[in-house]
Amino acid sequence: MGKGRAPCCAKVGLNKGSWTPEEDMRLIAYIRKYGHANWRALPKQAGLLRCGKSCRLRWINYLRPDLKRGNFTAEEEETIIKLHGMLGNKYDAARCLENSVLESMDEAGTDRSSLGFVSRWSKIAACLPGRTDNEIKNVWNTHLKKRVSPAGEERGAGSKKKKKKAAGAGEPAAPSPSPSSSTTTATTNCSSGDSGEQQSDASKVPDELGLEELEMIPMLDDPAFDFDMLVDAAPEPYCPAASVSVPTSPCASSTSPPAPARPGVDELLDLPEIDIDHELWSIIDGTPAPCQSNATEPNAASTTSQGAGRWLEDLEKELGLWGPIEDYQYPVGPQGPIAHPDPLPAMVDDPVSCYFQAGPAPAMLQDPAYSAVVTSSNQLGF
DNA sequence: AATTCGATCAACCGCTCACCG
DNA sequence: TCGGTGAGCGGTTGATCGAAT
Incomplete structure (x- = not known):
């Protein structure tokens, strides 16, 4: 309609x-x-x-x-990567369910979007206060995608440049690392044992990420975090x-x-x-x-x-x-x-x-x- | 100094969904 | 139930900037 x-x-x-x-x-x-x-x-x-x-x-x-201005922090990038791996595209996130369930839904004509996994970037954005879906989408498409994709991985550290506007005018004092520069050393303060995670992530196809990866997301370690945010995150109209x-x-x-x-x-x-x-x-x-x-x-x-x-x-x-x-x-x-x-x-x-x-x-x-x-x-x- | 090229990001487009009469 | 409308989302594009040549 x-x-x-x-x-x-x-x-x-x-x-x-x-x-x-x-x-x-x-x-x-x-x-x-x-x-x-x-x-x-x-x-x-x-x-x-x-x-x-x-x-x-x-x-x-x-x-x-x-809105939060400035570069994405390593934690934010990490979160994006993880959540993107979980959510995938519009419907792929539903793979969290058993295939049999999904098939049943399909046969019944039930729209998988009814599960709540209806949008990717907005859900990720809901987990990153101050960030917009468009911004996250851009960051993903410009460099995070290449980071997690084996093919497009690492085009050399020399290709790094500063964010022209956001970082410069918006939050000059914010010492957040350049998204690109963090490519090499994304030192997250995630849960212990996360060291080296970045390297393995680089070769990990998002689709291979499972629910266990939830633990890797810092904010998800927070008991106050409501996982429903990922599913039914309410928009935040101004x-x-x-x-x-x-x-x-x-x-x-x-x-x-x-x-x-x-x-x-x-x-x-x-x-x-x-x-x-x-x-x-x-x-x-x-x-x-x-x-x-x-x-x-x-x-x-x-x-x-x-x-x-x-x-x-x-x-x-x-x-x-x-x-x-x-x-x-x-x-x-x-x-x-x-x-x-x-x-x-x-x-x-x-x-x-x-x-x-x-x-x-x-x-x-x-x-x-x-x-x-x-x-x-x-x-x-x- | 001028040109080329790649990276970045704001904005647009097309589509779907939800709501309402 | 159906059609119209508005909101929202994902994908894509174009302008701009800086680095490289």
């Missing part, structure tokens, strides 16, 4: 490709204020010329505040109120009542009446242009300001906003310039812009995160 739908990104007038810092900030501002109950509606309400899918991906893989200070708190779902708004950084991030071309969205949506009032936004969620400043500061540095910025070039659509106003001049009422241009509302002065905001604003030259 649900097939045959036109790709959302194929819609005319929507941006594709790399995200600009402006877009990032707009997305952050919106999600911090309202959450992301509806990805499809989000870009329109946030004034982004992106499809919801793209927004979601950008948020999950790059903008989420609880909860504006929780992600900054209490990342483990479950996100309020679309059915949860919105938390009361709080003054603070949120005031800075009050989303504007987006002056985006309503006609454009009408064309895109095939629906009448809706009222743009954000006041009607459901699931308006409050955010906690604690730590938000630092997060934003770090993010701005990473986005290249930490310093003089070039004039934002707003995209030109196939029918000429997109009807969005000049980004900065016309965004006078845009708190996201004001965030950088002017400064906070008086109430903001009380906010502990304010200093970081001021710093960033000053450094942006506004």
Whole structure:
């Protein structure tokens, strides 16, 4: 069901490709204020010329505040390798069961995915807090796969290079070893007897890994670890109120009542009446242009300001906003310039812009995160 | 200094699943 | 029960960067 739908990104007038810092900030501002109950509606309400899918991906893989930046540690790599060996592809993980059971299921027409082994990267990501499935997938495809594959093993230590962005801007202080450099000496602090494991692993085909390998995963040694994570790991949608200070708190779902708004950084991030071309969205949506009032936004969620400043500061540095910025070039659509106003001049009422241009509302002065905001604003030259 | 090549990673695409009317 | 819609996932691609030549 649900097939045959036109790709959302194929819609005319929507941006594709790399995200600009402006877009990032707009997305952050919106999600911090309202959450992301509806990805499809989000870009329109946030004034982004992106499809919801793209927004979601950008948020999950790059903008989420609880992401861990920097290189993968040896332990993380080890975990990925082990879990990948266990989970295999979409259904292979079900091999943990007896073949007879699986055959019975097949004969009965039971989808093996009902076992819960439905996704690999997301399950692995669930075991590596702060890491995204996309990131893990990339790491696997770029070098971990070669490490465990006898054929692609060891292309020489000289091919090592540093991670260009993640390690550099995100967590310069993190002394985590380069993923590649760890290839030769993946000194894990796994359970004893693990020394030399790396070498044997290098020649071990993932499919040969068995359940006994569970013991090799450091986190699985933790009695607090719930193996169900591997099976039914709940997604961790961003909860504006929780992600900054209490990342483990479950996100309020679309059915949860919105938390009361709080003054603070949120005031800075009050989303504007987006002056985006309503006609454009009408064309895109095939629906009448809706009222743009954000006041009607459901699931308006409050955010906690604690730590938000630092997060934003770090993010701005990473986005290249930490310093003089070039004039934002707003995209030109196939029918000429997109009807969005000049980004900065016309965004006078845009708190996201004001965030950088002017400064906070008086109430903001009380906010502990304010200093970081001021710093960033000053450094942006506004 | 210029060019080539390989590695990396953000983003896109196509698909499936879950939910709802 | 069926079809539409949105969310999420895995696979793949393209841009970019740095090292090698």
